[in-house]
Amino acid sequence: MRKTQLAMVSSGAIFLRVPVTLTSVPTMNKTILLAAIIGTSALSTTAVARPMTETDLATMKRLSGAAASPDGTMIAYQLRETDLEANKGKTDLYLLKLGTPNTQPMLFASKPDKNEHDPAFAPDGKSIFYLSNESGSEQIWRYDIASGTTSQASNFKADVSGFKISPDGMKFAVWGDVARDCMEFGCDKDGDTSKPGPGTGREYDQLMVRHWDAWETPGNYSRVFTAVLGADGKLGTLGIAMDGNLVGDAPSKPFGGGEEIAWAPDSKSLFYTLRKADNDEAKSTNLDIYHADLTGVVHNGTPGNAATDTMPAPSPDGKYLAYAAMARAGYEADRLVLMLRDMKTGKVAALTDKWDRSVGSIAWASDSKSLLVTAQDVLETPLYRVDLKGKVTRLTERGHIGAALPLKNGGIVYSIDSISGPADLVHMDTKGKTTRLTNVNAETLGTLDPVNYQKFDFAGANGEQVFGQIIKPQNVIGKLPVLLLVHGGPQGTFNNSWSYRWNPAVMASQGYAVVSIDFHGSTGYGQKFTDSINKDWGGKPLEDLKLGMDAVAKIDTQLDTANTCALGGSYGGYMMNWISGNWPDRFKCLVNHAGIFDLRAMAYETEELWFDQWDNGGPWTARTDAEKWNPVNHVVKWKTPTLVIHGEKDYRIPYSQSLAAFTALQQLGVESKLLVFPDENHWVLKPKNSIQWYQTVFDWVGKHLKGK
Secondary structure, eight states: OOOOOOBBBSSSSSBBOEEEEEEOTTTTTTOEEEEBBOOOOOOOOOOOOOOOOOOHHHHSOEEEEEEETTSHHHHHHHHEETTTTTTTEEEEEEEEEEETTTTOEEEOOTTTTTTEEEEETTTTTTTTEEEEEETSOOOOEEEEEEETTEEEOOSSOOOOOOEEEEEOOOOOOOEEEETTOOOOOOOOOOOOOOOOOOSSSSOOOOSSSETEEEEEEETTTEEEEEEEOOOOOOOEEEOOOOOOOOEEEEEEETTGGGGGGGTTSSSSSEEEEEEOOOOTTGGGEEEEEEEETTSSEESSSSSOOOOEEEEEEOOOSSSEEEEEEEESSTTTTOOEEEEETTTTTOOEEEEETSSSOOOEEEEEEEEEEEEEEEEOBBBEEEEEETTOOOOOOOOOSSSSEEEEETTTOEEEEEEEETTTTEEEEEOOOOSSSSEEOOOHHHHTTTTTTTTEEEEEHHHHHHHHGEEEEEEEEEOOOSSSSEEEEEEESSSSOOOOOSSSOOHHHHHHTTEEEEEEOOOOTTTSOOOOHTTTTTTTSSSSSHHHHHHHHHHHHHOOEEEEEEEEEEEEHHHHHHHHHHHHHSTTTTTTTTEESOOOOOOHHHHHHOOOOOHHHHHTEEEEEEGGGTTOOOGGGGGGGSSEEEEEETTTTTTTTTHHHHHHHHHHHHHTTOOOEEEEEEEESSOSSSSHHHHHHHHHHHHHHHHHHTHH
16 A cells, blocks of 8 residues: 655645655755645545546645735635536635634635635724625625624625725725726726627727737726725725726736735725736736825826836835836746835835846735745745845745735745645744645545656756656556646746646656656746747757756656657647657657647737747847748648647637648648637636546547557
């Protein structure tokens, strides 16, 4: 019988997730994290029963949205469970009391066929506000902790996308999609100016006509309002927090959220991040932080920076405003530096300018003397403390740390996930001792076979150090066929984190060794390494993949690197097309999800032009060697069997790119298959679609690597 194994990390925390063994090659010489945090509780061995399946992955519980009470004694969080028959998820809310051994989370907001999410404690700690569609639209609701009763707090005409409670508890910042000419939070008309009639046609006069997975509705934007909480517990609209001359989305679209909105500590003003919706929107990464008081006066707090400014975070004592800023306009993967503005003098300091990592989240310690940030670092995403002089101290070692919640007593609650398991909550006290708070997937994870995780490095392009990961079934005898995963971005990473999309653990569970390589251009290694892919999409990254595959064959001789398929999505899909013409004899099959086939067409079809133009040298007509890295130019050499997958609602890389690749394969007589999801975007999100995606991929690679 296989047993769960443990390893201590340098912070003193004990981790236990999916039963897993992690090792490192000699050149790493570092302790490797095993499993999830269990604190001081006893560990019992668990019999392993079976490999993880795609259905296990799709139906695992998903913890997120944690919030701490003002006194630091309670944590609220949302938990998504999957209704596979209905093909959707359902979110409920739980409350967990800290400081009591073996305390169990309490379900406090759950209605059949409704979703409750995004909890936030009132400043007095007596109630929790949250979003729910119980009334038929997304509105704000209130849970009274003492009585255990719930009541509806808002009844706006528009759906509420999010809210922030002012420190005095009397006002709410509320945002959602509202017509620009609507003076309240929701009007009878959506403000759409693209439909002149009499037919169904839409008219546009500037770029960004569609974004991510939806056509734009000109005249309708994500807008921030303020509302007063009445004595009856109901919210009434107070005013618009946005300058009437500002046209754009706050928070920014498509992925901006509550991290871009913050109240000042005195509750008299509000900070928010906005991207202007003007003629330059499709080519601009210029997000600015605006400061609005409740009299309607709004000013741009970061007008001097033409690049991104985001995540405003005022210190609890009101002396400072922290935020993150990029330096280069038009570059979405530039380093995010932690900035600190003295609110009295206006002086701005770049706190982490000498730290070559990019800040991913910001939270102030309760005493206003330091900040907690996350940042990617060599396949991990640790939690760090940054003092007001810019000194950076690493607080965690392994895994992916989600948003941190500073507690009043100086402790911290944060979420952690890794390749070996989904997110759970952990408490870290002021001495660094950690205690596991949740174990939401214990029942499922306890029945699954273990996998091994190994981090490795090698000399890549230009002789520079490149890192990668190997994940494989534990205690398997004999050679293993290999799946090479190529991440998207391209400024990204297949790091030590849990994914419900490209999940190495579920792939390895099918009897494969899964290899990922953080090629030149990946994040977590310093900005120079990230920048190195610029105008070199098919150069150093392909060389790294070649050298990496040679390296893993020597690092782990169990890997049958002659029996290999490669898989990638987005830029990884581009690389599948590039490999087809520039490394055509290496792999027995390829899986190309939403990959770029023709860079020329991509330059004219995608919505966020800044991404394509920065990475590839400007508009198509201005590029030197424009065709150098274009996969379509090498199509005559294609011969590797390829599975092509795409979502019809993908506007980042339109599905026509995959149709073209599939047409080329079919015309050349190359074994190929096309899988199209009419209801998915750049990702595959619906539970049954995810299961179908994995089943189709497993059938394809199984046929070519295992003969079945």
